Amino acid sequence: MTRESSASPLIFGGDAQSPRAALPVLPPLALYIHIPWCVRKCPYCDFNSHTASPVLPEEAYVEALLADLDQDLHAVYGRELSSIFFGGGTPSLFSAQALGRLLKGVEQRIAFASDIEITLEANPGTFEQDKFVAYRKLGINRLSIGIQSFQQEKLQALGRIHNGDEAVRAAGMARQAGFDNFNLDLMHGLPDQSLDDALADLRTAIALKPTHLSWYQLTLEPNTVFWNQPPTLPEDDTLWDIQEAGQALLAEHGYAQYEVSAYALPGRPARHNLNYWSFGDFIGIGAGAHGKLSHPDGRIVRTWKTRLPKDYLNPAKSFKAGEKALGNDEMPFEFLMNALRLTEGVESRLYPERTGMTLESLAEGRREAEQSGLLQVEPSRLVATTRGQLFLNDLLQKFLT
Template sequence: MPVPPLGLYIHLPWCERKCPYCDFNSHELSERPERAYVDTLLRDLDNDLSLAKDRIVDTVFIGGGTPSLFQVSAIDTLLRGIKNSVTLSVDAEITLEANPGSAEADKFIGLKEAGINRLSIGVQSFADAQLNALGRVHDREQALRAIALARQAGFDNFNLDLMHGLPGQSLQGATEDLKQAISTGAPHISWYQLTIEPNTIFYKQTPRLPTEDSLASIQQAGEQRLNRENYAQYEVSAYSKEGFQCRHNRNYWTFGDYLGIGAGAHGKVTSSDGRIVRRAKRRQPADYMAAIDAAFVSSTRVLNNSEVIGEFMLNALRLNEGFSLSLFADRTGLDCATVEPRIASLCERGLLLQQGAHVATTELGRRFLDTVVAEFF
């Protein structure tokens, strides 16, 4: 098997406030043990180096939680340690998730100087009433200020996270949010529908959300607006100007490899014998920081062929462009004959389109993507 590209995901698990819709591994904590946690991250990375086998790391993504709450000095120490442990490609994409709060935005210049070259700013909405309903700690003016400061700091490459289908949101409200995001000139917009997940406050106390018909109207109007403004949809919820697709996320969607360090982080690595191995790290920050050597790992499993097929399709079919059968063979090590009957069946149902050796969802298939993917598990 050809060696897939390799990324690095780093999880910083703390935030100022846990949002009522959030099911990520994030924890409220006003005083963060930043130095100790960074030291632990670097020990964790060193423990994972045997998986990388001197491979070049193409992308780094620092997510959370709210990574921008960390002091610039801690992020600088982290990036220096990473560069001492692994070889980064000369044009490595290094992303950090940031919230628009004033304390975080004031750090943007320092983060750029430390080596971050892409920001992902969690705006979610530009309407104060919606931000309040979502439990966000910033307001509209702070969001606009953060975007302006990102540009002033030299971040030509940044993403805005924006939600739709919010409590009580109308079609006009959703399109106004999108209009404001577009007006900032952001080169990348992640525009996705609010979903109610188990183990969240919204799951226990579900707010009144737009109807299915309203959601469909919002989705259609939003996609048309983004297309008119030259934002190409390249994945289910990702839209970008030319040249600004998120390389780290594309690596996930094309079934590339990635190391995962930090509390609750997950990784996927293809071994030299072709096995695809998934590892997860201890979820609770205190347990993770107390771990020694291999004890960082909470679970390891080798995917069987059925899981490999299902996971490849779960990722690759999110891309509007789909995938080539040669990519399937390269990333999975399996013969294309193992999936061709299912592809043919889905083509007959109008859910997939195969042109030569290339496969992608149809417009109908994208609407029922969960159904399409389920056929491969």
């Protein structure tokens, strides 16, 4: 495939053109690859996903992804990838042959760290033992399996295509395929869900011995079926009971909460997601993918790609839909909206290292947040209090200018 480079203008936000200190060291670099197709669109899903046709355009999409990556290479010359994440949609709909061609093409363009983490999202309804053995042989070394629930009535309410038995089998098949590092994605606060229902799901997940659990509350998002036809969700008191009891159960079994909805066994947090939350860099390729790249002169640029698969695959259209340099006035919020999701926050020194801004630029918002009991009074770290974690939006408002 041949395609002209994007001619999208650089959009400056706020006082983006004001001088900012050069970055002493560039942050780790990751790659996000978006595969936008799934078997069926779930009623709660607001991601850029589209129902797959019987035959996926694997070859054309892989070529487009590599051509998309080629256009971003000038900004990451000489750097190496610390992680790769295949997200979607359902990336496991793609064959091992297609993903193999893609990974080979990526490695020919950017060096891989010796201990690179490569994660593939998969759903139980797409598990095939031979296919996942082949994925593991490609170097994919981590899975994220979209379970959501093990209870049939809850799965039906969520529009999922698998049943509880298939979900259990998927975890076993992952291990048999050679994956000793995998995440289970589980929701709570589901339609008509009781405390006992939620804890039963969590106990079943824990029994499967994943190294990581993403356990988060169902929310109703705009532009979804659930937003327009909302189901009956548990009362606030029940939601609070589920949250408290679930966190205690996870801690009892050795899963430490390190982010608002992420729990991991020792040494097993998701490296790719930690990079997001600590304001690391990432290239985003694929339909609707977002990226964020730092430059030695202090510029930090966010990019986003053409959203619809048919447009992304159209040689007459640009891969890049837009880009924006972050302004000095935006930097506190941009950095903290990720860092403060981490239960232990980040070291204060990371702010000037990753943004080129001084710690003094946070002083006013920091003082207000500390006085409100939302931010811990801890000079060497930026970390939310327990209350701040619960009211993260209120905390972040302190840093808006």
